[in-house]
Amino acid sequence: MIKDNIMKLAGKVYVKFSGVAQEQTLRAKEEITVTDEMKQTLRQVAAEGAVLIKNNGILPLKKDAKVSLFGRVQYNWFYTGYGSGGDVNRPYAVNLIDGVRNCDQLVLNEHLAHKYENWCKENIINDAVWGMWPRFYPEMPVTDGDVLNASLVSDCAVVTIGRSSGEDRENALEKGSFYLTDEERRLLDKVSYRFEKTVVLLNIGSVIDLAWIEEYGDRIDAVIILWQGGMESGNAAADLLCGKANPCGKLTSTVSRNYADQPSAKDFGGKEYNNYTEDIYVGYRYFETFKKDAVLYPFGYGLSYTTFAHKCDSAVSTKDGFRFDVEITNTGEVKGKQAYQLYVKKPSVRLGNPHRELVAFGKTKLLSPGKSQMLKADVSLYQLASYDESGLTGNKSAYVIEKGEYAFYLGDDVRSAQKIFTYYQEETVVYSQLSQCLAPKKAFRVLNAIEGQRYCNADETNLKTRILDNMPKATPITGDRGYKLQDVKSGKVTMEDFVAQLSLDELEALTRGDYTMGSELGAPGNAAVYCGVLESLREKGIPAVTTSDGPSGIRLRASCSLILIGTLLACTFDTKAVKEVYSLVAEEMKEKGSDVLLAPGMNIHRNPLCGRNFEYYSEDPYLTGKIGAAAVTGIQAQGGSACPKHFACNNQELKRLVNDSRVSERALREIYLKGFEICIKESKPKNIMTSYNKVNGEWSYYNYDLVTSILRGEWGYEGCVMTDWWTKSGKSPLFPKVYDQAYRVRAQVDVLMPGGGRTGKRKPDGSLLKYVDNGGITLGEIQRSAKNILIFAMNSTAYKE
Numbered sequence: 140m141i142k143d144n145i146m147k148l149a150g151k152v153y154v155k156f157s158g159v160a161q162e163q164t165l166r167a168k169e170e171i172t173v174t175d176e177m178k179q180t181l182r183q184v185a186a187e188g189a190v191l192i193k194n195n196g197i198l199p200l201k202k203d204a205k206v207s208l209f210g211r212v213q214y215n216w217f218y219t220g221y222g223s224g225g226d227v228n229r230p231y232a233v234n235l236i237d238g239v240r241n242c243d244q245l246v247l248n249e250h251l252a253h254k255y256e257n258w259c260k261e262n263i264i265n266d267a268v269w270g271m272w273p274r275f276y277p278e279m280p281v282t283d284g285d286v287l288n289a290s291l292v293s294d295c296a297v298v299t300i301g302r303s304s305g306e307d308r309e310n311a312l313e314k315g316s317f318y319l320t321d322e323e324r325r326l327l328d329k330v331s332y333r334f335e336k337t338v339v340l341l342n343i344g345s346v347i348d349l350a351w352i353e354e355y356g357d358r359i360d361a362v363i364i365l366w367q368g369g370m371e372s373g374n375a376a377a378d379l380l381c382g383k384a385n386p387c388g389k390l391t392s393t394v395s396r397n398y399a400d401q402p403s404a405k406d407f408g409g410k411e412y413n414n415y416t417e418d419i420y421v422g423y424r425y426f427e428t429f430k431k432d433a434v435l436y437p438f439g440y441g442l443s444y445t446t447f448a449h450k451c452d453s454a455v456s457t458k459d460g461f462r463f464d465v466e467i468t469n470t471g472e473v474k475g476k477q478a479y480q481l482y483v484k485k486p487s488v489r490l491g492n493p494h495r496e497l498v499a500f501g502k503t504k505l506l507s508p509g510k511s512q513m514l515k516a517d518v519s520l521y522q523l524a525s526y527d528e529s530g531l532t533g534n535k536s537a538y539v540i541e542k543g544e545y546a547f548y549l550g551d552d553v554r555s556a557q558k559i560f561t562y563y564q565e566e567t568v569v570y571s572q573l574s575q576c577l578a579p580k581k582a583f584r585v586l587n588a589i590e591g592q593r594y595c596n597a598d599e600t601n602l603k604t605r606i607l608d609n610m611p612k613a614t615p616i617t618g619d620r621g622y623k624l625q626d627v628k629s630g631k632v633t634m635e636d637f638v639a640q641l642s643l644d645e646l647e648a649l650t651r652g653d654y655t656m657g658s659e660l661g662a663p664g665n666a667a668v669y670c671g672v673l674e675s676l677r678e679k680g681i682p683a684v685t686t687s688d689g690p691s692g693i694r695l696r697a698s699c700s701l702i703l704i705g706t707l708l709a710c711t712f713d714t715k716a717v718k719e720v721y722s723l724v725a726e727e728m729k730e731k732g733s734d735v736l737l738a739p740g741m742n743i744h745r746n747p748l749c750g751r752n753f754e755y756y757s758e759d760p761y762l763t764g765k766i767g768a769a770a771v772t773g774i775q776a777q778g779g780s781a782c783p784k785h786f787a788c789n790n791q792e793l794k795r796l797v798n799d800s801r802v803s804e805r806a807l808r809e810i811y812l813k814g815f816e817i818c819i820k821e822s823k824p825k826n827i828m829t830s831y832n833k834v835n836g837e838w839s840y841y842n843y844d845l846v847t848s849i850l851r852g853e854w855g856y857e858g859c860v861m862t863d864w865w866t867k868s869g870k871s872p873l874f875p876k877v878y879d880q881a882y883r884v885r886a887q888v889d890v891l892m893p894g895g896g897r898t899g900k901r902k903p904d905g906s907l908l909k910y911v912d913n914g915g916i917t918l919g920e921i922q923r924s925a926k927n928i929l930i931f932a933m934n935s936t937a938y939k940e
Contacts, residue, residue, distance in 0.1 A: 171230040171698045171782050172730070177723045178371060181702055184716050185375035186384035187476065188707040191442040193352060197336050197360040198294055199382025199444055205510035206239060206380070207248040207289040209330055210323075212301030212342050213260040213277050213333065219367050219704055220344045220753035221272040221619030222306025224740065228664075229370050231700035235299055235340070238373025244381035249288050255279060270307040275661055276313040278322040279774055286333045296334040297380065298327060304344025304367075304704075304753035309408065309793050312398060316744075317748065318348050327351075331358035340376060342364055344704060344753030345744075349435055351395050360914070364388075366707035370700065382444065385475040387502075389441040389552065390709035391757035392744045393423045393434055400426075400433035401533045403488050407746040410798035410827065412833075416615075418585035418595070418806045420760030421745060423553045424493035428588055431528035438759065439480045439497075439552035441710070445471030445508065449549050451559040452513065460523070463499070463516040463560070465549065470507040478502040478712035479549060481516050485523065486543025486564075489531040490805075491588035495553050497761045498522045502713040518547075522761075524570040527797060528578070528804040529596045538571040540564055573853065575600050576845040578804040579835045585803055597802035598835070603873040606843060606885070611879075613912075613919035614639040624680035625940055628933045637679075638922050638929070647907050648673045649925045650884055652894030653683070654901045656864070661685030662732035664696030666864070667893035670932040681929065682937035683830035686782070686892075689738030690754060690770070693724065697731045700724065705740050709756035720772025722780075728779045734937045735780040735826055739770040741814050742830075745790040760810050764817025772933065778936045785830035786839060786850070786864060787811055796867060799833040806836075812849065819856055825931050826859045829888055843886045851887060859931040861890040874915070879906035880918035889924040 191198070200206070216234040219225030230473050236256065258279045268271055289296070292670055300323055304310065314320045319327075332339045338361045350364055363386060364424075368375050378384035395401055402417035402425040417425060421436035452464040465479050481499040485492040499516035506512060522547055524538035532539050544563050550556030578598040587593045617639045626632045641649070649670065653660055658668035661681040671681040688694035690703045702724060721738075727735045728736060740754035741763060749755075756763045767783060774781035788800035788811050802811060818824065829839040829846070839845055840862045850856045862883065870878040884907060895901065912918055932938060 156931055173700055174232050174723070177700050177701040180723060181369055181700065182374045182378065183369040183384070184720055185371055185645065185703050185707065185715065186378050186713060187388065187713065188366060188368070188388045188703060188710040189375070189379055189386045190364040190365060190388040190390055190710055191386040192349070192362040192436060193359070194361045194442055195357070197295070197338065198380065200245065200380055203245050203246055204294040205246040205248060205292065207251050207280065207293040207296050208235060208239065208255070208299065209257060209296060209326060210299035210301070211259055211276050213417065214255055215264055215276050216372055217301045217303055217342050217344065217367050218372055219701060220304040220306070221812050222751070223688040223694065224306065224754045225691040225704070226688065226694050227701045228696065228698050229692070230698040232370045232701065235373045235376050238375070238377035242377040242381050243375055244383065245377065248289055248293050250391035251285070263595060267439070272305050274303050274311065276318060277299060278320070278326060281326060281329065283329060286329045291334040293334070295336040295338060296330045297338045297340060298330055298854070299340045299342055302344060302347055305750050305791050307750070307795070308615070308789070309750045310748045312748065313635070315778040317398065319351060326339035327355065327359070330754055331355060331371050336360050338363070338380070342367065345706065346392050349396065350396055353435070354896065366710065367704045368707060369702045373901045382473070385444045385473060386441065387443055387476040387478065389439045389478055390436055391438070391706060391709045391759065391762060392524070392747065393426055393438045393758065394436040395426070395433050396435045397433070398747070400430060401746060403746045407748065408793055409798065410794045410802055411797070413791065413802065414583045415802040415806055416583065418587070418803055419809050420493060420586050421743060421810050425888055427553060428494045428622070434528065437552050437554035440554070441552070443471070443475050443477065445469055445473045445656060446477040447471070447475070447551065449479040449551065451549055454547070454560040457517070460517065460519040462519070463547070465501070465514045465516055466511055467503050467506070467514065468511040469508050472508055474505050474507050475506055476503050477551065479516070480551060480553065480556060481518070482548040482553060483518070483523065484546045485525060486541050486545065487540050487588050488543050490525050490527060490541065491590070492525055493588070495548065497759050500712050500762065502711070502753040517566050517798065518539045520570060523687055526805045528575070532567050533573070536573050536575045537569045538573070540568050540570055541822060542567045561740065575804065576848050577807060577835055578844070579801050583801065585806070594685070595805070602843065604878060605848065606873070609847070610917060611815055611919040611923045613917060616642065616918070622679070624933050624938070627929070634926055634929065638925050641925065642912065643908050645673060645676055645927050647903055648676060649928050650880065650889060650907065651891040651903070652919065653897035654893060656893050656901050662687070662695050662697065664694065665733070668693065669861070669890050669892070669894070670937070672894070682935065682939065684734045684932060684935050684937045685732055686735040686737055687733040689736040690740055693727055693731055693733050693736060695731055695733060699727055699731060704753045705756050706753055708770070709762060709766045712762070714765055716767040717766055721770045722776045723773050725777040725779055728774070729777045729936060733779065733878060734935050735782055736774050737782045737828060738774065739767050739781065739783055740785070741767050741783045741818060742785060742789045743811055743814065749790055750792040751789070760813035761817065763814030764821070767814060767818035768822040771824045775822070775825065780825035780931070780935060782826040782828050782861070783815060783824050784828035786815055786827055787830060787845060788834050791834055795831045797833070799836060801835055816854055819854055824858060825934065826861060828861050828863055831863050834868060838867060838869055840866050840881045840888045841886050847887045857927070857930070859890060859927050860888045861892050862888060864892050876910040876913070876915035879904060881907050881910070884916055884920055884924050887924060889927045894903050
């Protein structure tokens, strides 16, 4: 969401500073409650999501090793990304210096640490204003003498390099963002020259250029990507250095040798639109099919302090696909966890398919040396199907399983996975017949494994007919009959009868929030409140539902735990761990008064420069969907609601309010919508949030095919759909009297958030009710959205009997 640098929350003024909204007036000291379970879980998962890129045997460090820390982010740590998703009023935060101090296995070079601490306190970071946060922090000047003196009293040097990530701005192809600064290079040069043992820790929100690792060669002994691990970051980092924790994270996005090798490099950053010309060949799907040599570190890559062997014990067909028994054995000398990855190579007969697609993954428990664990991997027939948008197989607008060989590969990354099983499909069959939906307005050339390039299909549908053929019936307004929402809950009256008694003004109020952020109807510092925003609605038993920003914790005025960024969570390849983290967040939601957490972030890592990648999980839709489903399950464990976002194709922050993501129908279905589909079908989130951008010419919050035809029609979603905070004015090209809120409700985007414009006016804009049943929106459509909202409301944590 967009937030101004100065925000008015619940009638009090806040100013954004150092990533936390801080009250400018004195307030009573609040009780800060963080459970030991939360602390321990965040510390463990932050360590397990770290990715060990290189290790020549130096890690873990020996007991009582004396460590010299270099790099100012050892003190000025990046705990999370900037923006609404990470702006949590955290109770505490452990940086790297304090993490090493807390570790009883390591000895800190205190003289050097104090020098950094004092310099950082004198050279305070200016976090600037919204969308203009520093991408990196300038380094403390370090002389050759400083490094020499440190080397004489230390066993090892640890150099930390940090990068911010943030909403509403991209990372940049410049030093200090995607590339190392000259200062950082000089620091690495000096330290690696003087020290026999040098470790580099990367405290980053998203992938940066890592070509320098090869350039330094043996001068750098180990590299760990720590990502941004929340308030327990420093403790987790120290655990990894000393060996209390064994890194078991895996890359969720491919690291290429050069940015120019990225498949979206030429079609990213457009101010008006981006043609997704790489089509379905995103990330490793592109590299493994077309450009293997361009990969520095493949998708799924990550080392450990121990070694593992993978074996497929059996592969059998099931009613819906295949089941594999995967045995993983710790063949090394220390305890560790390991994730397996199972890929399929589909035949490339007519459609053209990537050489690898992730179809299953799982993670072991902590295995002692010599111990094994058997895990099951289920692959559905649906996962073997490809979408034929143009009828190349003779089955237009259908998921088909093409004739040919399906080969399965097992391993611990996409490149090293070995073939374990093959299946031959005798004939091409239709798995699911659909209809064309949300295709681009004009055809454009896209990448293809068979022809090199081909034109994607343009939209050929009659959307007006589709809308008119699926109009809901209205229930005549009866006036107030004394029904309460609890009467619906108990089965005394139907939802239709309850909704029939609502006036047009009450129906309008249900389809928006309480106008502004920080509503007085909810917990202080809330993102918005919706449902019971009028007194007359609350009198009918409709609760006021409080939302709070996520996903890196609960953004309220109250102190809440700052958890790991999305990318780090996904790097665990551990759905159980992700569910556990968010189950603990759910307990805090219940305690702090948040009914809906605006999380998880579900968009694809299409390009490494996207500023909001830190909130998102992966370049892979299957991994995204599974991790997202685990997050939703955790968030909703205490009865609250998750709200996956941003639906859909929010793959760029630049000009996100107006930018048009132009995507083939096949790429939409197989890549950009697939994660949402998996998440929604498996975890049933009670809410979902649309994105700011356009998808094939139409803003997502006005997009009938996106929300009604696909989300609700094809996937069967029955929950509530809300906008991201504030929308652009729009008018239907098909129905002249349908615009703005009527346009939105017609698409079945039920709730406008926060409910009003940026001026703070507490008044409807009039667009919803102006032409009701007079060539504009129909009463039935408004009542339909009211039902979607009320079904959620009476199953929310805000609802009271």
